[in-house]
Amino acid sequence: MTTMFTGTRRGRVAALVGAALLTTLTTTAVGTSSAAAAPPPPQSDPFYQPPSGYESTAPGTVLRSRSVSIAAFGALPQKIQAWQLLYRTTDQKDNPQATVTTVLLPWGARPSATRPLLSYQVAEDSAAPQCAISYQLRQGAGNDNIVAQAEILLINAAVQQGWAVSVPDYEGPRSAYVAGRQAGHATLDGIRAAKNFAPLGLGPQTNIGLWGYSGGALASGWAAELQPGYAPELNIKGVAEGGLPVSPKNVLLGANRGPFAGIAMSGIAGLSHAYPELAEFMDTYLTTEGKAAFAKARTQCNHANAGEFAFKDLFKYFSIPDPLSRPVPQQVLAEVTMGQHNPTAPVFVYHSVNDELVPSADTDAVVKKYCAGGSRVTYQRDILSEHIALVITGAPDALNWLKDRLGGQPVSNGCSTKTVVSSIATPKALATFGIVIVNNLLALLGKPVGPADMI
Template sequence: MRGRSGRLVLPRVVAAVSASALVVLGCAATAIAQPVGDAPVDTPAPDEVFNGYVLGTFEDATIATPQEIIDGATGHDPFYDEPPLHGDEAPGTLLKAKPFDVLFTVVKPGNVSAWKIMYVTENLDGSPDIGTGVVMIPDDGRDNATRPIVAYQEANDSVGARCHTSSQWSGGAVGDASAWSALGPLALMWGQGLATVISDVGNDADPAPHGVFAGKYAAKTLLDGVRAAFAVDDAGLSRDAPVGVFGIAGGGVGGAFAAELQPTYAPEIDLRATVLEGMVVDQRNFIRFAGGGIGSGFVFATLLGLEPQYPEMRLDEKLNPAGKALADVWRTQCQNSYFFTPFLPLEAMFTSGENPADIADFQHVYDDNRLGVGDAPRSRILITSCGADDSFMSVVPAQDSRDLADRYRAMGTDVVYRPSDCSMSVFFTNLYRWGTDLFGMQTVDWLATELSRP
């Protein structure tokens, strides 16, 4: 925790300018939906985003030293060196924890305590694996044992190493889109006193390709990250704390599977509520819908992020030289690279000339990653996504989210479905609402309300 002796003029100016810009953009902001029961799903006002706690983090922020900036950017932290496993460690076993100063770009925000964690998790075949992540808690005077916890699965689809959350929040993976998209939701969560646990989906520094698109694997890393966070003594979180899941885009798949698996995989976690936004519900439909469009690069990356947990896909044997060359590069890169290949012709990457949605060897993988066909989530679910397939930012089929809501309801799960409007008209007339809703910020009040129930 850093006191007011570390306050700087620059962060105050940044806060004032940012707040002013949001107020200007948000003057026309309106709620996207009427309250459902006693849990509203509304676009937050600028003063809710720049709440008292957040303004304090600006006031008490410091600028990192040149050495801290270099160390963060290179990301070579010996913390990620894996200890040998004995084979009898239960999933969620904390292997080590390390306090660190949150560092985003060159700014170290004040009044937040953070730890990197390394823990045991589980591959899809049941073998043990090692995951890393971060625990971040606002320093607001509240007893940490009384805090609800949010298991946050970011919109991070990076297949490469040192691209994930524990790098992002300690000065690495600079410019990663998922970290920037998390700023608003985290500001709202910390402003409400919520502790946050974010998984790297594997060991962030592992040079092998990361299985970020394997939903059940991502779910286990998220749930095991929460288990490990309970064991960080200095954090002081309660094992009886109410827990919520917040998953968006690629993280929404892991978040949804976490809700489905929790009753059997981690029944001791008191999972109360789950927020899912913009996730791929059915990978076949996603590939057909987004392939060849603005999200085509992410479609190709999806295959690369499945193979580590489904090695029988044998991608290299099916890719032609152009496809293999691109795959070799992306297996080492962060997700921002995928934005540079919109309209990528997927069929032209494979020797068969097939759409990867139709390749026979991949069908069981798509089946295993389809949401809403396993166990019923017991937590309450809020699903939100762009509500129309012709919306400006539609990358996943809108109908799939509606279908998922229906399937969960048929299982007996309490579901709230509230789509957002990502249309061009909202983009030009109410950019504030368009942006905040795209990042899921309108759902945080709902989540906090659910976690505050007795």
């Protein structure tokens, strides 16, 4: 017992120290982000507009590309090779759509057909176009979506492995937050686009991984479910999903009137962008105050909505009691609930037992469903974390698991579930965490991102 407590305390101290060091640099970055000229946001940037006739191209077709400069928190330039690809994908209603992914290579790396590819899905969690990660990663973008911007630290950790990385705008041009099929399609087609992009030099049998937490896990999880039918040619070796929001309805009910009510507000707004019938329902039944509130939520990113709508009762914005009991919301929420298909790629799921935003019972249930259907799932339940803490403390195990999969190490058939005191309280996780922290501090200070033999 003493050993377990000591390891757990050491892990928590390491997480706090690392977070403090990174906060010092990122606070400086936030204070200076306005110094660089801001690029035009997606709604004003012609690059995001697809060419005429793109609808007839195959999903994953690269429609346009450009090289870009990446900056952490809009201010700290990252020495990393980066391009943006506009590509054809498919929306929630199975209609053609175009969106953007940012693809990355280690500094100094040459194209390679044997290089693994990781698709990293950030938690955009917003219903406004300027919140897209393709914009938020650029120099001078400001800090409207600083929560998503912070995930550059995990993106850099992936590039540091020598991998190519795709970071898709999986919500698409309409910022359809919570639209699962849309997110899954855009993630898979972003992988196709990366494979089709000659400067990366990826091969037809490139080993592919996916990773995301919270909103990013929603996209990763839907991609894993849809891949056998939508993109069976992709050689996906593993999918890591943390803080998995299986049931948006249950997240909404739990968040309402609490500190995360603003995230639920963004989710409803995002779904109204994907479902015209929901937008019409809201236009019919929202009060005047409710219409003004949702109009504002559609213009703001995650942390602004989280602050403005915290502890609000969102149902009071409607003129009818219990709006979720009506047929249109019921149908929409049923369609965006996970567990409709079984992943064939191996899956690593990590979730806090005490998650205050995303119910762990829903994740328990979908894992059981996957396993009953023959999926290969490694499920790790964490006791000492909560939703936000596990982003940090769960990342080392997710990264190590992906390294094994992309390195060619297979997983056993079947499923395994374990409950741990703290994911970070193992020597391997702590060592990985320390390496990630050091490499990110160096990257934030201007050191090239990538393995030493490539820079």
